[in-house]
Amino acid sequence: MDPPPLTTSPNPTTTTLPRLAILQPSKTHPFQTPSKRIHTAADLPHFLSSLAYRDIGLFLLQLNRALCPRKQQQQQQQATPSTSSTTTTTTTNPLRLPPRDPPARQFTLDAPRSDPPSVVRLRDLLSKLEGFIEEVPPEKGPRRFGNPAFRRWHALLEERVEGLLREYLPPEVLQTWGEEGVLQEVKAYFVGGFGSKERMDYGTGHELSFLAFLGGLWKLGVFGDGGGGEGEVERSLVLGVFEPYLKVIRRLILTYTLEPAGSHGVWGLDDHSFLPYIFGSAQLTRPISDSEPMPLEGSVPGAPKPADILKPAIVDRLRTENMYFSAIGFINDVKTGPFWEHSPVLFDISGVRDGWGKINKGMIKMFNAEVLSKFPVVQHFPFGSLFSWEPDPEAAPVSGGLGTQSPATGVSGPGTAAPWAQATKMPGSAPGPGIPYTKVPWTNTPRGGGAPGTGLPGAGTVPVPRGGVPDTGPPPPTAFPRGKPGTASNQFAVTKAPWAKD
Template sequence: MEPPPPAAPSGAPGFPKLEILDRSAPHRFLRPAKRINVGVDVDHFLISKAYRDIGIFVLQLNRALVPRKQGSTVQSFPLTAPRQDPEPVLRLQELLRKTEAIIDDAPLDQGPRRFGNIGFRTFHTLLEQRADGLLKEFFPEGTLDGFGEAAQQAGDTEESVGPLEEIKAYFLGGFGSSQRLDFGTGHELSFLAFLGCLWKLGYFPAQPEGEIPGAVERSIVLGVIEPYLKVIRRLILHYNLEPAGSHGVWGLDDHSFLPYIFGSAQLSRPLTSETEPTPLEGSAPRAPRPSDAAKAELAESHRTSLMYFSAVAFINDVKKGPFWEHSPILFDISGIRDGWGKINKGMIKMFNAEVLSKFPVVQHFPFGSLFAWDVDPTAQAPAKSVHMASQPVAGQSQGSAAPGGVGTAAPWANATRMPGGSAGPGIPYSKAPWAGGAAPPPRGGAPDTGPPPPTAFPRGVPGTASNQHSVTKAPWAK
């Protein structure tokens, strides 16, 4: 099967989309397996077909959320806008509702524990037991048909499985770790890959006639990813899940990244034509200002309509204290004056560097046939990146050898590269203390931080934000 073409450069009229498998061609599905075992395996991942496809899918979904200008009117896409989601999206919404309902069958453990209630392991066990039935129930008839015979013809080995088995691995991976009792951006990445698998299998319909381009992609983001995030937030609160792969106070968010990408796209400068590059700066008319995200009351007022503000409002639910203190990276981003388009492009760049290029985040991502470990024949050997310098190393990689000296700049990143490079203006994610610097001073001077933090942390009511409040006050919150 021929790989999809490489991403078009910024300014080109063509914008790539994730390929859809040809049902008439033989395809051998594989049981997804761990391939990233040591730091140098990340080098290989960054030139793999999986990395290319993740990037294409993120940009495809992201562009669909950017407002469109039609004549004198601007069409934006908030969560509250009337929307006719296609039947496959409605089925996924019901799948998420049934997944969330498993929480009621997995009661909290009453034993003392600061992070991670072990009742979450019961939730995961039940989810694994019911996964086959749930996925089969909510997939339209024929979605998974026609591939099994092709897999047998291509070769029957222990790694060969049916399509359901391959996509199930990404679905289960999207709901945290039952072993570590945590959730983070790596798990969110797994759910994104689950949706990417469905796209490749032809699960989603074609673009409806007469609708603004990107209608199906918008339904995926607004009708599936946002409801998924709501389920995850309930899991985090209910089972008090620990952040996975987080930089703590110097990370963007303890658990998620996608709502900041798609949420900033919702507010970017409108496209005037479908051949126009995705805006690098500017905001939609009457969009909230970036600085509004740092104000709790404004974040709360927009949480039901805008993904970015919904994510920030959840942080305010679970963390106390001044916003600049517990979320300094988001606070700095709120000071960017070039608009939401600049923030959006910086978020994609940061996602590439802080999620896709970081060993602690991607080490558990499994690779099969749909998101393949094979080298992308169109991959370029980008310049070395400072983000690879801190990867764990070992004498020998257990993965396939990769060309030496590769970094994080991928072909699909050409469409998202921001002016000025990493040292130029934009998202200041490389300026945090964990990168070797000192904390940036708050804009306008340090506000009153209030009384010192308590020396003891009384527990709140399990499964509520009050409990999360009591356990997340960390030593760095001084």
């Protein structure tokens, strides 16, 4: 199949990043029933040079950049002093300070928005799904993971999905493209976004499926009813659809005790989700103008510090505003004990000192390496016409025979950065195979004032508790069972995260 024609944004001079293609309306579009194409790890190189991989990356970057704070337009006031007051003004006001820049425009979860009807309809659809939980209460009895009632909830979703999509997708879009073809394709990604009824689990692969559902609707022009400035529709999608989707997922996890799908346990970023950390860190990066690229370091003035995720009171206050803190809040809801113990990677990230822009850049790299480039995660992703298995003609070849490690890193042989990384200035994937990992702050960062790498406080300084801050629990053990960072010692093979300094 020929690659879909790319369309430009209405005002292409206002952004440095391309946007995901919106297909030209055609009732003869060759819709396909999405099917499994990644059967073994040997299929990963093909995926990493496919049109689907390119389009997923473009859409993710498009949403990510839309959440970055924006600089406000400086209002210039022209002063016209009279000739009679010139001498007096110069004498009494010798300092002519420029006016202060207005506060940056930030995009928070609780800020008022004017969402387009298409977004409102999708949010209503998610509310309808959440109501299914009342129809299928969990079975009684102690279970650590997987209440069998989830299988009935999921069966109810599969039974009603076509009727729901007919009800909540814009009728004009279904009429333009043909109802049968649209439902044939998008329902696979929609159902796939709500976990596995066989394994009774949920993870980043299911989250990726829901992202593809939104991306497929974007391609079909579903969100063409949105107006406003640059990135307005994308912000509505993330804050008005994706965050409500996460709330439904979190209720499903709590109600049916869903098992983490393919989780690295405490050695992964999060048991269930990844994207809220990307979008949430983007909300706090250094402000940009519409013509600037995504910042790679820095934070918006007044932003919380990365280490504030370790303070439950601050997390509770910010979880209604920011997606990163909302995800941390859910971890606090379901896990007990010291944060460094159950979420060591997020704990390590809390020590980053170069701002939320650096964290966002690292999250993008890690998502590429640990979600899109990992066979256990993407093996269930289905391919059709909207996310095509066909090769991207502009992608560099990816070498095969890399097993389950990240093929895009080129560690075990020649490789290539993501095609959309080259096209959009997106950071490449994280170096090295295995689980993403940073050097822990108490061995890599002089948090107590000592020399880097010693973990010892310097002379004349007040040492910070080895847990990071006083309310993170007891100090971690001196012999942590993860081995030396970047090696395969002990029981875990780990790599430095992208934000870790060499």
